[in-house]
Amino acid sequence: MSNIKKAFENGKAFIPFITCGDPDLETTAKVVREAVKNGADLIELGIPFSDPTAEGPVIQGANIRALAGGVTTDKVFDLVVELRKDIKIPMVFMTYANVVFSYGAERFMKKCAETGVDGIILPDLPFEEKEEFAECARQYGIDMISLIAPTSENRIAMIAKEAEGFIYVVSSLGVTGTRTEITTNIGDIVSVIRENTDVPCAVGFGISNPEQAKKMAGLSDGAIVGSAIIKIIEKYGKDSPKYVGEYIKSMKDAIR
Amino acid sequence: MSKGRFGVHGGQYIPETLMNAIIELENAYNHYKYDPDFQRELTELLDNYAGRPSILYYAEKLTRELGGAKIYLKREDLNHTGSHKINNVLGQALLAKKMGKTRLIAETGAGQHGVATATAAALLDMECVVFMGEEDTKRQALNVYRMKLLGADVVPVKTGTATLKDAVSEAMREWTSRISDTHYCLGSVMGPHPFPTIVRDFQAVISLESRSQILEKEGRLPDAVIACVGGGSNAIGSFYHFIPDEKVRLIGCEAAGRGIDTFETAATVNTGKIGIFHGMKSYFCQDEYGQIAPVYSISAGLDYPGVGPEHANLHDIGRAEYVPITDDEAVNAFEYLSRTEGIIPAIESAHAVAYAMKLAPTMDKDKIIIVTVSGRGDKDCAAIARYRGENIYE
Numbered sequence: 001m002s003n004i005k006k007a008f009e010n011g012k013a014f015i016p017f018i019t020c021g022d023p024d025l026e027t028t029a030k031v032v033r034e035a036v037k038n039g040a041d042l043i044e045l046g047i048p049f050s051d052p053t054a055e056g057p058v059i060q061g062a063n064i065r066a067l068a069g070g071v072t073t074d075k076v077f078d079l080v081v082e083l084r085k086d087i088k089i090p091m092v093f094m095t096y097a098n099v100v101f102s103y104g105a106e107r108f109m110k111k112c113a114e115t116g117v118d119g120i121i122l123p124d125l126p127f128e129e130k131e132e133f134a135e136c137a138r139q140y141g142i143d144m145i146s147l148i149a150p151t152s153e154n155r156i157a158m159i160a161k162e163a164e165g166f167i168y169v170v171s172s173l174g175v176t177g178t179r180t181e182i183t184t185n186i187g188d189i190v191s192v193i194r195e196n197t198d199v200p201c202a203v204g205f206g207i208s209n210p211e212q213a214k215k216m217a218g219l220s221d222g223a224i225v226g227s228a229i230i231k232i233i234e235k236y237g238k239d240s241p242k243y244v245g246e247y248i249k250s251m252k253d254a255i256r
Numbered sequence: 257m258s259k260g261r262f263g264v265h266g267g268q269y270i271p272e273t274l275m276n277a278i279i280e281l282e283n284a285y286n287h288y289k290y291d292p293d294f295q296r297e298l299t300e301l302l303d304n305y306a307g308r309p310s311i312l313y314y315a316e317k318l319t320r321e322l323g324g325a326k327i328y329l330k331r332e333d334l335n336h337t338g339s340h341k342i343n344n345v346l347g348q349a350l351l352a353k354k355m356g357k358t359r360l361i362a363e364t365g366a367g368q369h370g371v372a373t374a375t376a377a378a379l380l381d382m383e384c385v386v387f388m389g390e391e392d393t394k395r396q397a398l399n400v401y402r403m404k405l406l407g408a409d410v411v412p413v414k415t416g417t418a419t420l421k422d423a424v425s426e427a428m429r430e431w432t433s434r435i436s437d438t439h440y441c442l443g444s445v446m447g448p449h450p451f452p453t454i455v456r457d458f459q460a461v462i463s464l465e466s467r468s469q470i471l472e473k474e475g476r477l478p479d480a481v482i483a484c485v486g487g488g489s490n491a492i493g494s495f496y497h498f499i500p501d502e503k504v505r506l507i508g509c510e511a512a513g514r515g516i517d518t519f520e521t522a523a524t525v526n527t528g529k530i531g532i533f534h535g536m537k538s539y540f541c542q543d544e545y546g547q548i549a550p551v552y553s554i555s556a557g558l559d560y561p562g563v564g565p566e567h568a569n570l571h572d573i574g575r576a577e578y579v580p581i582t583d584d585e586a587v588n589a590f591e592y593l594s595r596t597e598g599i600i601p602a603i604e605s606a607h608a609v610a611y612a613m614k615l616a617p618t619m620d621k622d623k624i625i626i627v628t629v630s631g632r633g634d635k636d637c638a639a640i641a642r643y644r645g646e647n648i649y650e
Contacts, residue, residue: 050547051416051533053425054271054432060415073545097269097532102546124269124532128258149273151435159272170273174433 002143003118004090004165007042008200012255013166013222014039014213015202016229016248017094019046019062021071023237025079031233032083034245039252040089042166044121044224047076047095054123056177058227061234073103077115084116092119092145092165097133105133109140119143119165127159148193148201149173150184160196167193167201169220177227179206186219210254217255225251260449263572265565268448270535273432281439282450284355289457294354301346305379306336308343308461312469312626318596325479325619327612330466330628332490333601339631340462340490341372341443347458349376352439359383359438363427365392365420365486366557366604367399368631369443374408376441384408387426389419392556398635417550420486420560424534444487445564448535452564459493466626467497474624480505480615483628484607485578486522486558488567490630495576505577507615508567509607511553512580522551524563525571525578533561538568554583554643557604557631585610587643590633602631603640 007013016035020028032043048066052059080091093112100108100122112120120142125133127146134144143165148156150173160167169189171182186203193201203216204224213223232247233240259282260266268278288294302308311334315327332340349360360377362384364370370386377384386403390412393400403410416422424447431440445452445459463481470478481498483491485508498504510523521527524539531540533548541549541561553559563578570576586603589610594600601609605628612627619625633640641648 051421051425053428053534056429057415067547096546098540098542098546098548100546101532101537102529102542102544123271124535126268126270126272126275128268128275147272149271149275151273151276153276155272155275173273173435175429 002165004042004092004143007090008166008221010041012217013041013202014248014252014255015042015044015222015224016040017044017046017224017226019048019059019066019230020076020079021048021066021069022062022230022233023065024069025071025075027238027240029079029082030241031244032087034241035248036087036089038245038249040248041222042089043091044094045076045080045091047073047093047099049096049099052096054175056175056227058230059176062230073099077111080115080117090118091116092121093117094121097122097125100133105136109136109142112142113140117142119145121145121147121168123147127155148189156189156192157196160193163197163199165199167199168224169201169203171203171205171207171216176205178208182206182212182216186216190220210250213251214254223251223255260453262566262569265536265538265568266449266452267537268535269532269537270448271432274435277435278448278450280355284351285450285454288351288354294350298347298350301350302343302461306342306346307334309465310334312466312473314473315597318593319616321596322613322616324616324621325623325625326621327616328470328478328624328626329599330462330494330626332462333605333629333632337372337375338634339368339372339602340459340493341369342375343461343493344443344455344458344489345369345372345376345441348439348441348454349380349382352441353380353382355439357437357439360441361385361387361427361430361438362441362443363420363423364388364443365423365559366555366602367392367396367403367635368557368602370408370410371399371402371406373441374403374406377408378406385411385430387411387413387423387430389417389423390414391418392420395556395639396635420556421548444489445492445566446487446534446536446562452536452566455489456492456496456566459489460496462490462493462628463495463497466494470624470626477501477504478624478626479619480507480625482507482509482608482612482625484509484558484604484630485563485567486511486560486604487562488564490628492564492566494628499575506570506575507611508576508578509581509611510578511555511558511607512582513552513554515582516580520552522553522559522561523580524561525567526580528561536565538565539563554586555603555607557602558607579611581607581610587640589613590636590640599629600633601629602633603636605630606633
């Protein structure tokens with residue numbers, strides 16, 4: 001059974017996304033530890049990519065800063081090793097297909113298993129293409145996390161039936177970034193998912209404040225927040241861990 | 257293996273948000289491809305609006321000066337809007353209209369695809385937004401003005417290297433945020449399936465014509481067909497109907513920029529490796545961790561770190577050759593063709609002319625080369641003048 005399941009055992013899960021190496025890997029490690037201390041149930045670690053086509057300007061900026069600082073896939077794996085000394089909650093990677101492909105899918109998944117990464121999210125790898133990576137992932141016990149979008153409609157059942165770890169429900173059209181309003185009928189999407197799988201689902205894209213998190217987690221099993229956290233890191237840089245911790249506490253408290 | 261493969265290349269590596277849109281497009285295309293009314297309307301537009309067929313011109317003076325193979329120029333520069341891009345755009349715009357879409361978005365590098373899309377949108381009463389790297393809006397300011405004149409919104413893209421790849425990324429992002437009324441009119445044989453196939457089919461008119469034109473003029477097939485390759489749409493169009501003719505050499509000319517032994521190059525097949533980006537598996541310029549490289553070429557239209565998946569496969573199976581042409585060689589060819597034949601080629605097309613200048617003298621006089629002049633060079637005059645140290649106002 002996947003380690004990821006544990007993230008959903010303490011009520012609604014709060015899942016922060018953090019781009020590794022923004023502004024540097026030492027700060028990322030501190031941010032992750034603050035996040036865990038303040039109630040994060042699962043950590044999404046972003047491996048930066050030069051051209052993140054599913055991201056809005058905020059996370060694009062984090063990718064650029066991290067790469068400019070010299071972060072590589074190997075350095076991110078080193079970070080995971082360091083974090084795993086004390087971090088017990090599940091951690092998953094969020095990156096792009098080419099980062100895994102260029103590393104070698106098998107080598108990448110093996111390294112995930114060795115270092116303690118539980119799953120992987122690739123936003124540019126839809127259902128039709130996932131087998132190319134899923135085979136190696138299965139071999140090493142890494143969950144390939146599926147995304148379901150507001151436009152998925154007739155595809156929801158198909159995706160849910162093969163889902164592993166958790167399902168990432170994309171709240172809105174477009175790219176990542178904070179939104180004032182989420183208009184998609186999340187409840188309807190989640191009910192189709194529930195008819196097809198027991199795998200938990202968390203909602204992400206556009207969530208920035210406790211009210212939104214509470215609402216989205218209420219409709220699902222958890223809330224994923226990226227851009228709002230990256231904005232704090234962008235603003236406070238090396239001093240950001242404390243502020244991220246405070247923010248995560250307010251979000252986790254809202255969805256408990 | 258998923259759909260839309262050329263050997264191992266191609267596929268559909270896109271966000272889930274776009275999957276139903278892509279499937280809808282594929283279904284619509286498969287329907288209209290065989291719909292006689294659609295084909296009639298498209299042929300009508302190509303013939304009476306775009307000015308097809310384009311002529312196959314025997315460049316007698318060029319041939320004589322180079323002293324080798326006979327050189328024919330496939331004059332895509334004479335199409336309405338000044339390049340081959342209109343072939344694909346009319347097809348896609350008509351298809352989008354049939355699908356009930358009212359808005360076209362597009363990426364553009366040199367601005368030729370943007371101008372063609374803005375043109376089709378004006379003609380077919382559709383909204384149009386063109387994404388263009390900010391760097392390219394400076395290099396190709398004239399085309400920015402043309403697009404605006406045609407009623408399109410031009411969005412300068414400031415991310416990354418602010419060139420073609422960033423324009424593609426931004427157009428994809430825009431499409432994920434607005435799908436129901438919007439068609440992404442992709443300009444090259446790249447991106448997720450079905451785009452590489454759709455664009456190739458619409459551009460294949462180039463070789464459909466040139467093959468029968470050369471048979472009519474020479475009574476035989478050419479020995480080589482040469483075209484420039486960025487994403488590769490004019491090249492695949494120029495090659496397609498010659499692919500089964502195994503004796504015809506197919507040669508794609510990549511932008512080497514300052515040279516393939518420098519970092520300032522965009523010669524993907526020559527310097528890249530296999531990867532996954534912009535919806536497809538193909539060759540890309542990238543580092544050892546898969547980070548896409550900041551490529552460079554004097555030509556905004558070839559300044560792209562990838563190549564269409566069908567070209568990647570033609571390379572793998574050895575059916576086509578991909579050769580690098582530097583900025584210097586292309587600029588020389590730009591000036592040389594202007595002087596010898598009175599034809600100012602686009603700087604992109606000048607890469608193909610440059611290779612013909614190398615190849616023709618090595619071939620016997622009874623051999624035949626067809627070079628595709630994919631576009632006209634008016635848009636490049638100011639940039640080439642600057643390259644030669646002369647500051648002129650556009």
